[in-house]
Amino acid sequence: MEPRYIRYCRRCVMPETKPDLKIDGDGICNACRSFESRKVVDWEKRKAEFKGILDRYRSNDNSNYDCMIPVSGGKDSTYQVVKLLELGYNPLCVTATTCQLSEIGRRNIENLKRLGVDYVEVTINPTVRAKVNRIGLREVGDISWPEHLTIFTIPPRIAVQFKIPLMIWGENSQNEYGGPAADAENSVLTRRWLEEFGGLLGLRVTDLLGQEGLSAKELIQFTYPTDDDLKRVGVTGIFMGYYFPWDGYQNALVAQAYGFETFPKAVEGSLVSYENIDNIQTGIHDYFKYLKFGFCRVTDLACLHLRRGRLTREQAIAIVKKRDGKFPWSYLGHPIQDVLKQIDIDLEEFIRICDRFTNKKIFKCDSRGNLLKDQNGNLSKINDDNID
Amino acid sequence: MPVVGIIEYGAGNLDSVARAVEYCGGKPIVTESPKDLKKVNHIILPGVGSFAVGMKNLRTRGYEEELHAQVKVKKLPFLGICLGMQFLAALGTESAKTPGLNWINGRVTRLIPSSPDEKVPHIGWNNVEPAKKSALLDGIEAGKDFYFVHSYHFVVNDQSDILSTTPYCGGFTSAVARENIFGVQFHPEKSQKAGFQILKSFLAL
Amino acid sequence: MLKLRIMPTMLYKDLTLVKGVGFDSWRRVGSLMQQIKVYNLREVDELIVVDISATKEGRTPDFRLVDDFADECFMPLTVGGGINKIDDIRLLLQVGADKVVINTAAVETPKLISESAQLFGSQCIVASIDFKKHNAERYEVYTHSGTKPTGRDPVELAREVEACGAGEILLTSIDRDGTFSGYDIEMTRRVVDNVKIPVIASGGAGNYQHMVDVIKNSGASAVAAASLFHFTESTPKEAKKALKKHGIAVR
Numbered sequence A: 001m002e003p004r005y006i007r008y009c010r011r012c013v014m015p016e017t018k019p020d021l022k023i024d025g026d027g028i029c030n031a032c033r034s035f036e037s038r039k040v041v042d043w044e045k046r047k048a049e050f051k052g053i054l055d056r057y058r059s060n061d062n063s064n065y066d067c068m069i070p071v072s073g074g075k076d077s078t079y080q081v082v083k084l085l086e087l088g089y090n091p092l093c094v095t096a097t098t099c100q101l102s103e104i105g106r107r108n109i110e111n112l113k114r115l116g117v118d119y120v121e122v123t124i125n126p127t128v129r130a131k132v133n134r135i136g137l138r139e140v141g142d143i144s145w146p147e148h149l150t151i152f153t154i155p156p157r158i159a160v161q162f163k164i165p166l167m168i169w170g171e172n173s174q175n176e177y178g179g180p181a182a183d184a185e186n187s188v189l190t191r192r193w194l195e196e197f198g199g200l201l202g203l204r205v206t207d208l209l210g211q212e213g214l215s216a217k218e219l220i221q222f223t224y225p226t227d228d229d230l231k232r233v234g235v236t237g238i239f240m241g242y243y244f245p246w247d248g249y250q251n252a253l254v255a256q257a258y259g260f261e262t263f264p265k266a267v268e269g270s271l272v273s274y275e276n277i278d279n280i281q282t283g284i285h286d287y288f289k290y291l292k293f294g295f296c297r298v299t300d301l302a303c304l305h306l307r308r309g310r311l312t313r314e315q316a317i318a319i320v321k322k323r324d325g326k327f328p329w330s331y332l333g334h335p336i337q338d339v340l341k342q343i344d345i346d347l348e349e350f351i352r353i354c355d356r357f358t359n360k361k362i363f364k365c366d367s368r369g370n371l372l373k374d375q376n377g378n379l380s381k382i383n384d385d386n387i388d
Numbered sequence B: 001m002p003v004v005g006i007i008e009y010g011a012g013n014l015d016s017v018a019r020a021v022e023y024c025g026g027k028p029i030v031t032e033s034p035k036d037l038k039k040v041n042h043i044i045l046p047g048v049g050s051f052a053v054g055m056k057n058l059r060t061r062g063y064e065e066e067l068h069a070q071v072k073v074k075k076l077p078f079l080g081i082c083l084g085m086q087f088l089a090a091l092g093t094e095s096a097k098t099p100g101l102n103w104i105n106g107r108v109t110r111l112i113p114s115s116p117d118e119k120v121p122h123i124g125w126n127n128v129e130p131a132k133k134s135a136l137l138d139g140i141e142a143g144k145d146f147y148f149v150h151s152y153h154f155v156v157n158d159q160s161d162i163l164s165t166t167p168y169c170g171g172f173t174s175a176v177a178r179e180n181i182f183g184v185q186f187h188p189e190k191s192q193k194a195g196f197q198i199l200k201s202f203l204a205l
Numbered sequence C: 001m002l003k004l005r006i007m008p009t010m011l012y013k014d015l016t017l018v019k020g021v022g023f024d025s026w027r028r029v030g031s032l033m034q035q036i037k038v039y040n041l042r043e044v045d046e047l048i049v050v051d052i053s054a055t056k057e058g059r060t061p062d063f064r065l066v067d068d069f070a071d072e073c074f075m076p077l078t079v080g081g082g083i084n085k086i087d088d089i090r091l092l093l094q095v096g097a098d099k100v101v102i103n104t105a106a107v108e109t110p111k112l113i114s115e116s117a118q119l120f121g122s123q124c125i126v127a128s129i130d131f132k133k134h135n136a137e138r139y140e141v142y143t144h145s146g147t148k149p150t151g152r153d154p155v156e157l158a159r160e161v162e163a164c165g166a167g168e169i170l171l172t173s174i175d176r177d178g179t180f181s182g183y184d185i186e187m188t189r190r191v192v193d194n195v196k197i198p199v200i201a202s203g204g205a206g207n208y209q210h211m212v213d214v215i216k217n218s219g220a221s222a223v224a225a226a227s228l229f230h231f232t233e234s235t236p237k238e239a240k241k242a243l244k245k246h247g248i249a250v251r
Helices: A030-036 A043-057 A075-086 A103-114 A126-140 A145-162 A191-198 A227-233 A248-257 A282-293 A297-307 A313-323 A336-343 A347-357 B015-023 B034-039 B051-060 B063-073 B192-203 C032-041 C063-070 C086-095 C104-108 C111-120 C154-164 C185-194 C208-218 C227-231 C236-245
Strands: A067-070 A091-096 A118-122 A166-169 A236-239 B003-006 B027-030 B042-045 B078-081 B106-110 B122-130 B144-150 B152-156 B162-166 B172-178 B181-184 C005-013 C016-021 C024-030 C047-051 C077-080 C099-102 C125-133 C139-143 C168-173 C199-202 C222-225
Touching: A030 A297, A043 A166, A067 A075, A067 A145, A075 A091, A075 A103, A075 A248, A091 A103, A091 A145, A103 A118, A118 A145, A126 A145, A126 A336, A126 A347, A126 C032, A145 A166, A145 A227, A282 A336, A282 A347, A297 A313, A336 A347, A347 C032, B003 B015, B003 B034, B015 B027, B015 B192, B015 C063, B034 B063, B042 B063, B042 B192, B051 B063, B063 B078, B122 B172, B144 B192, B152 B172, C005 C032, C005 C199, C005 C236, C016 C032, C016 C227, C024 C032, C032 C047, C032 C063, C063 C077, C063 C086, C077 C125, C086 C099, C086 C111, C099 C104, C099 C111, C104 C111, C104 C125, C104 C139, C104 C154, C111 C125, C111 C154, C125 C154, C125 C185, C139 C154, C154 C168, C154 C185, C168 C185, C185 C199, C185 C208, C199 C208, C208 C222, C208 C236, C222 C227
Parallel strands: A067 A091, A067 A166, A091 A118, A166 A236, B003 B027, B003 B042, B042 B078, B078 B181, C005 C047, C005 C222, C047 C077, C077 C099, C099 C125, C125 C168, C168 C199, C199 C222
Antiparallel strands: B106 B152, B122 B144, B122 B162, B162 B172, B172 B181, C005 C016, C016 C024, C125 C139
16 A cells, blocks of 8 residues: 655645645645735724623623633633723633643632632532543543533533623634624524534533443533523623734733743643643643644644744744654653543553554554554654655 | 354454454454364354355364364354354255255245335344243343344244244344354344343353 | 434545545544544444545555454444455455445446355445436436546446345435535435335435435435534434434334
């Protein structure tokens, strides 16, 4: 069988194996094209639009909050809270507690509260959570599956229960889109909208019923509100990333000025010290993206900074080769055992699960078709840059 | 742990059967020669394909004698799956008349549709109705669906050998049982929970 | 009684799982293994997995890949893509496929169907017919993943493959594929009426009603769907519930 090589964008370093990525006839990917064709934005106008929407939804007599911000305590949500308070609004902050909160993550949550907001933390039963992490890892190769789901279910549930219609998200992947609340008809979020946008396809919460004894009563927070409830309260949302200049690094600078704490050095499997520092399971989550698609966080960040002129392509290739997709022996200084123990899987089984989800077509294998690993268990891609 | 000999005679996919046996708590051994049957305590004869070609392969590899010794004399529990069940018959009538193992009297003939809606091959999930009590069907409710994929069926002479029937093409025998010898026309290794239940019951014999 | 089957279909091209519209504009959808595991968890009736670039690139099937994902499937698995000789079929069955699906070879070397049916049994051989509708009178079969017109009529080809010994027909409307606009009920019915082997309707499912419609109006024995399950919140289980409500026997 002819070997087929991985193609990379000629401008950034994204491989073609990324879902929904298209490399055009000139070898440039659609994300780079999108970036290059970003229009010059009138930020004053966008800010005015933003305020217009918020003013439409705010509580007129201060008996309720003006809006709700789903937060994590990270750089982006800290920035969002700073901004909303600056503009004079009264948001309710809602956190769906992450899988295994790190010490620095806890400190950043407390810092966020001290900025001056009412705060609701919704924590899933830790035993159930650990079970769902395990099922997610084994069945779909995604340990953070419960995280992805509850980020989308818990805020709207709170929105319904507290009768706060407007949710303020941060960035959105469809850059040119303000969000459903910006539509003239004020479209309400239905489950369908969120499933398409949230990319929650694949495992569904109904698939969990019966797995390892899980029943509906343990999965209440995993359930999205009904379309009727959403309509009744008029739950909708907008993306701040559309109305304000949005850049992860920039957000981190602002957040740090307001007390946000970063990790003392670049996080394992990453390029930077200021993001994804709240959940010690993230290392494993990122690693599986690498196994399935041949790239993960370092590639994502390198492309981001490269497009903004902070890295050359040569530097990016070298950095990706050095740091991307290494076996997650530790994350935020926590050894992998801290996670494996929590979810009750031993290292041997973990490695078996890793191999199962690895797309063997994109990694080097021996003549018998077994993956080639170095002494630290790291894989090598069949090619790290274009062959020509 | 029950050691299960799965007979390899060039008749298709054994992997699924082996994995299913493992999943159900057995130790599968795919045989490389008839001698391997001496080391096991259960025997599974899987099979897809042609009766004539299958029986020929079974015979030329020398399995007929060893099977007789282990199953008919030593009375090890035996499970024939799909073609493996059909081999139990006296005669197969597929391309030419071919003698089977003749452990259960009867012949294998083609399914005949009883209405224009019925297609042959019979492919898909269909219900299995028990005709008599048996340890193999422990825990299986009547009418449970199993996966079938075949064009021929086993017509048994002695009604008491019929373990279950399935309503298709006028009704056919979907499982047989006589003492330690069992045959199922459906594929337990492909029938998910219900199939695993059957395998577990077989391993418990 | 024999239940109607719902068969999620997965296509892989080059290095990943893909889905297209009209056999074009292929979108990378994600991890093949992950999707297989999800369907396995859901205990679907059967799974179809096809390598759509094999024949075009003149490659044989990737047996190692099939071996890997067959290990994760405890349900009937039909595999296709690039099959053009007996050994391909033998090896696929050996590594874990229950049935194989033959498309281009069904038109170019029909002898393959008759030989393999004799060796392995008709029930393992699924003939895949992809067609485009030019107008109400003219339908045409295409091979090579929908890129090469053959001048053949789908009904005529269906009868030929049945005579050669195919056990099942997978009938796919290229025009409707990925469009969510419903199956081609007319052609499905014509094929069903002209053969005695089971026919699987494929191409165009957009909602459960489409499945009900094609079953009730064409007599198809099974329905296949891909985009419906990849891109919407529909699941095979919910599809069965909907079918049951309309009196269709499902598992």
